[in-house]
Amino acid sequence: MIEIDDITKVYGETAVVDQVTMTIDPRSICVIVGTSGSGKTTLMRMINKLVTQTSGSIRIDGEDISNVPAYELRRRIGYAIQGHGLFPHRTVGQNVATVPKLLGWDKKKTAARVDELLSLFQLDPAQFRDRLPNELSGGQQQRVGVARALAAEPNILLMDEPYGALDPVIRAKAQEDLLAIQRKFGTTIVLVTHDMEEAIHLGDKIAVMDKGKLLQFAKPAEIIANPATPFVAELIGTSERPFRLLSLAKVADHIEAGEAAGEPVEAGASLRDAYAELLWSGRPALPVRRDGQIVGQVTLAQLAKLAARPQ
Numbered sequence: 001m002i003e004i005d006d007i008t009k010v011y012g013e014t015a016v017v018d019q020v021t022m023t024i025d026p027r028s029i030c031v032i033v034g035t036s037g038s039g040k041t042t043l044m045r046m047i048n049k050l051v052t053q054t055s056g057s058i059r060i061d062g063e064d065i066s067n068v069p070a071y072e073l074r075r076r077i078g079y080a081i082q083g084h085g086l087f088p089h090r091t092v093g094q095n096v097a098t099v100p101k102l103l104g105w106d107k108k109k110t111a112a113r114v115d116e117l118l119s120l121f122q123l124d125p126a127q128f129r130d131r132l133p134n135e136l137s138g139g140q141q142q143r144v145g146v147a148r149a150l151a152a153e154p155n156i157l158l159m160d161e162p163y164g165a166l167d168p169v170i171r172a173k174a175q176e177d178l179l180a181i182q183r184k185f186g187t188t189i190v191l192v193t194h195d196m197e198e199a200i201h202l203g204d205k206i207a208v209m210d211k212g213k214l215l216q217f218a219k220p221a222e223i224i225a226n227p228a229t230p231f232v233a234e235l236i237g238t239s240e241r242p243f244r245l246l247s248l249a250k251v252a253d254h255i256e257a258g259e260a261a262g263e264p265v266e267a268g269a270s271l272r273d274a275y276a277e278l279l280w281s282g283r284p285a286l287p288v289r290r291d292g293q294i295v296g297q298v299t300l301a302q303l304a305k306l307a308a309r310p311q
């Protein structure tokens with residue numbers, strides 16, 4: 001658990017993070033969103049002491065981080081940034097092994113962990129372990145950056161715009177990988193982005209920042225339904241609200257009895273994807289497929305109800 005208590009960072013005359021209080025649950029993903037310069041990165045960097053707060057305190061699992069040396073904290077907390085920050089003259093394997101090496105892991109354990117992580121990120125170890133970063137695509141480099149941040153099995157992973165530079169297809173893939181890995185390791189993730197779509201997709205909770213202030217800290221559905229201020233509403237995008245609500249739920253949770261014609265939709269798809277397919281194919285209902293079997297249908301009428309403002 002990360003408890004941020006009345007934290008403030010002042011540069012010159014300006015409080016770029018201004019009396020922020022929030023508690024991030026263990027094993028959850030907290031996404032910090034806001035416009036450029038709202039203080040997102042500064043807030044996140046105070047968690048691993050890359051920035052020292054002017055006032056307030058942060059506790060990790062009950063321990064005030066001011067009592068923990070910065071180097072020790074940074075070994076315990078993974079950190080991944082946009083543009084990955086890989087060491088250019090070290091191989092992929094050496095990059096991933098950076099923190100285990102600092103921690104004095106033996107060679108066998110380190111090598112096994114490097115291979116495990118590369119495989120998890122769908123980079124065949126035999127093929128990628130000994131390559132240099134510039135022999136990888138941007139998306140592959142990004143995955144190595146996240147693998148490196150996770151190498152020493154940190155409980156906490158901080159990610160600053162990790163997918164900002166990726167194209168939409170690779171980005172969607174990277175987001176799915178992150179969700180799978182978070183479920184596997186139970187890592188607590190704090191991720192900064194300016195993309196509300198990404199925040200809603202990844203966040204168990206979303207923190208909305210503006211001019212150093214935390215405007216709202218809540219679950220995505222709550223933020224969409226009840227934005228705390230007009231600024232939060234604007235950030236969500238008024239015309240996007242129904243679609244964002246649909247993107248939060250899966251077809252699997254809204255299967256109705258009955259038979260529909262045509263190409264099926266997978267049970268694991270989002271309701272938003274199902275809605276798009278309903279509109280695009282001009283059908284009132286789609287068959288739902290799970291593990292190769294048709295298990296019912298999802299209907300346009302039902303989705304229209306689910307997209308309406310929650311009462």
Ligand SMILES: Nc1ncnc2c1ncn2[C@@H]1O[C@H](COP(=O)(O)OP(=O)(O)OP(=O)(O)O)[C@@H](O)[C@H]1O
Nearest residue numbers: 011016034035036037038039040041042043192194
């Ligand atoms: N070391 C510093 N010295 C002075 N001002 C700083 C420093 N670091 C950040 N700032 C200022 O603090 C404010 C918040 O910066 P921060 O990087 O936290 O914002 P952000 O929300 O992450 O923005 P972006 O989305 O553009 O990365 C900005 O106005 C920035 O200019």
